[in-house]
Amino acid sequence: MNKANIKNIGVFTSGGDSPGMNAAIRAVVRTGLYYDLKVTGIYRGYDGMISGDFHLMERKSVANIIQRGGTILKTARSEEFRTAEGRKKAYEQLKKHNVDAIVAIGGDGTFTGANIFYDEYKVPVIGLPGTIDNDLIGTDFTIGYDTAINTVIDAVDKIRDTAESHDRLFIVEVMGRDSGLIALRSGIGTGAEAILIPETKTDIKALLCRLETSRKDKSSKIIIVAEGDDAGGAFEIAKVVKEKFPGTDTRVSILGHIQRGGPPSCMDRVLASRLGVAAVESLMEGRNREMIGIVNGKIHFTPFGNAIKHNPEVNPELLKIVEILSL
Template structure:
């Protein structure tokens, strides 16, 4: 018989579309199983400050379509210290919260893993990050929305690029992972895609531009912010110096990739994983992330989920596909 009676739920790290859908699922699944559920505001900072709110059905009404997170999010350096985690544990005990669902990325799970081991506290994580860079799930909550946001933005940029015969260097998020750049780059028909994993290099890009189709007066080059070329502005300056006769512009999409109403795919994924997290806690699971692999729910230890992916999604086949389609 599970001793869990009150589940706390929080969002931590960078926000991602679909986090509200995940919160909603955790709350409603908890209530379905006759449990109390408590919202923790601003992630681990809220644990340390005892910033807790009781939640019920009405708390999560009309939020599934909203981007961001109703519980707010923050990065908390104090939680990285033993003293900070001790405060968090004391507050959880005082509020009779005896399990947690944490929604976030690798930093969130590293903190959860340490805390759970120190205090033998039941925690299950949900993969909420637009980067899709966690093991143990085919897709993370927010990734589908983010790449569709990029595709929509770059389609508009393509219109003006063709109207003015311009080259556009478009930077997308992905400090350590090029999955957003790779998938969206293929989706928009980019002439080149620069990602950290491929090590394409600026020299290869220059050769592509130099020997590319002469009748193609506009080009879209998608660059992940963490690419070794140094980001879109650096790539743009290099190309301007090498090809002064081309009209080269830079566009950094930035935080629009984090916002907006989540796609149906993200809403359904978040909903399914939120319910799975509550059921997993009741079954005695802890120190794991709930994910979806081949359409099935799986639970992966925190220690195996965190960065970086084993390139299972950035294979030579994907890179070859991008090269073939860029002709």
């Protein structure tokens, strides 16, 4: 099976952490060992690759981590790797530690760096989509997305309780600087009255009209807004709403980084495990420079150039569902 004659696979996590990264690391390590390969953990992403922060992984290195959030290999954004000098140092460290190929777990920035690195040094690399934003082409879901939206749903359900108790309007801001997929799916799941996302232009007048004409017997109202929404985020929306409806008790809640943490959901653990196994096997088969995802329940390969250049379009059916169900 090992057509590529790979003997030592390096694995690292880069960019923002996401629940399920540890499950992916575990799958890469144990699959490598299953096929009698060495697996080298690279700590702190590309920064660790440059500085030589490499550690040979064993079975016990990944014991009891599948349920843990974050990443045992740590993560960092590396400015030095953006330079030719930094990438040369990284390559020299890989050669020094006899690493033949790489599994890179991360998102857009991680794959962009891996693509450039391959152009320069031809080190085989496979990417796993580890980001809570679910904004990569080539997979139905990214590692961490399911956990993140369930974290949001849990938080908003609690906010709804206090909103109903006080007849309040809550504007809840969730992560999503460039993508509104967390806001969209969690907003539908929590029965939000409105969902504001970067992919669609926010019509403030329409939002105010919607709030004004919505059922008067509603004891609570929830607006979900992605942080990258063009109207300016939760506080800006709240300011406009308070000016229009000064008698409405309006509050803002910023969920922030709780969306990144916590134990991964079962879906994320299984997804990460499937992708981690496929990453090792695909490198052994000679595949390279591709992101592995799951599309319609099956393993799917997408060239880095396609995965990193496009954001998925928002499903218009979901937008229609929001309008219908928030009456």
